[in-house]
Amino acid sequence: MLSLAGEIDLAQADRTVERGNELLRTAKAGERLVIDMRRVRFIDSSGLSGLLRLRRLAEQQSVSVYLRDVPDQVAGLLRLSGIDQVLPTE
């Protein structure tokens, strides 16, 4: 599980992808990567792009990505941009 916190913007997006990629290294095909969003206070398009890049990397290893405990601000943006369809919440 990947726990995110704080404000996920341009400054944090790359780091988020790197941390997720670390976890994917030991993941096996068919497993799940869960991203805990409970402590995320803010996300913007750069942060969302980071999540989608991570999803793409996971896809290549047949690992599926799920979000957990998504705060309101984030959930609103996920729905507005349709990302909730490709990054489902547990």
Next chain:
Amino acid sequence: MREQSVRERLTNLLAVTDVRLTRLDVDDLLVEVLERLRAILDVDTAAVLLLERGTDDYLVARAASGLEEEVRQGVRVPIGAGFAGTIAARKEPVILDRVDSTTVANPILSEKGIRRMVGVPLFSGTDVMGVLHVGRLQDQSFNSDDVELLQIAGERVSAAIQTRQIAVESAAGAMLERELLPTHLPAVAGLEFAARYAPAEDRSIGGDWYDAFVLPSGELWVLIGDVAGHGLASAVMVSRVKSAVRSYALLGGDDAAHVLTMTNRKLLHFEIDTMVTLLCAVAKPPFERFAIASAGHPPPVVASGHGAELARVLPGPPLGAVDEPHYSTTYVTLDPGSTMLLYTDGLVERRGEAIDSGLARLRDAVANVSPEQMCRDVMRRLVGSNPTLDDVALLAVGRTPDPSVSAGRSAATGNEIELIAEMNLPPQSRSVAEARRFALRAAGDVSKRTGDALKLLVSELATNCVVHARSDFTVRILRSANQIRVECSDADKGAVLVQHPGPSDTSGRGMYFVLRFAHNWGVEQSDRRPGKTVWFSLRLESTERPDGGRDSPHGGELSA
């Protein structure tokens, strides 16, 4: 019997020092004491060396009798080296029975033909402040009685030096205080000034100061600052910072945030371990709008016909704290008859209390009165007869009332949109978070919905500047009665792409959010600026407006 008579004579000598101590000529006093000491102890030379602190600590010859060339040549002895250096390092008396280049660092001593020496450390508390030593040309050794007598004399010499240092510090402090706090504030048509300074309860010189000056362009600068610490060293630092700010203002002109950045650079390079809070407010005639920038300093209070408000200034880091900090500029309107009060934290800080309570107490104590009356009221209500732990400085600037204008117009009651704050930021990813924080502070009280949209869209615009323009960019916050407008200007002329990305596309979503959440948005290029300006506006909901407007809320829904 010899010992007793020597002690008596020493007692007489010490009585002399007590009388002479009331005067400041400590150098003359030391010479006189050393001459008498020579006679009493039957020695040929006597000298006082004082510790001078620097990158390396040295003893420097300060007074001598029979050994005047030590002082004339400004002899310096490193701590730990030679005779005097060893006494200072060991913090104990040393008796020397052989004087040559192996036992003393200073060749004057052996050249003089001195055969025997004894020296004692001079103490300030438990710290060594110098060395007192005597020498004989004859080969007659010193004993423990001589050491004891020299120690008694040394104690008195230490006391004399310290008394003098305190007197010098307080005289210099009083002089600096007069120099640092101008009694004559500038005479500017249409403005009134008043100021106060109250030292801390222990009457030590503090690090608070204020300044007000007019540049050749007619631009007025008012400032208030606080150097961390107390005493003469802080007062000297105030003098340097004050002078630096004046220079940068004169040369750089009109941009308070830029002057703070330059002063910070100067402090970091030349004045290590100094922390300074400073607030600058700058205005051009007729002084209706002040551009304010703050380095860790509390915000001014503005009193007008609408009441008293704390200016919404987003303070950057104190000067001397971090490399290349970013300072924003907040614009504050000063209507005729209104007064702005600048102050230092000694006014609002109480031990064990949150700073917000102090700020609220200050706001409540300020009424829309003349600058002089405001200073009087604030000192009476907030300081009163309570002992203050810190010094307090106040500077009030008021616009003289204009009888032809019936009521003042505040920034947010007019229908026209007005610039309320701006900030320059470098093309770095951390600037995006700085831009969000700045915009939220400048916008003031808005609903959660407006605040969330503002935060997101500022983030998107700032990100575009950082990623695409790769140049410094400026974020401006404008506000009218019913909308907030944000502008981001960069040096890039490239087009702004609005895409409608699919759910799994990893880019192109930023401007899409602007399109969805903004009431209105656009891109402008102007001859005045090299690049482009992207802007958006958000409608304020009726509850957020001073006039209680009725337009229905607009824009996308952010919450789930």
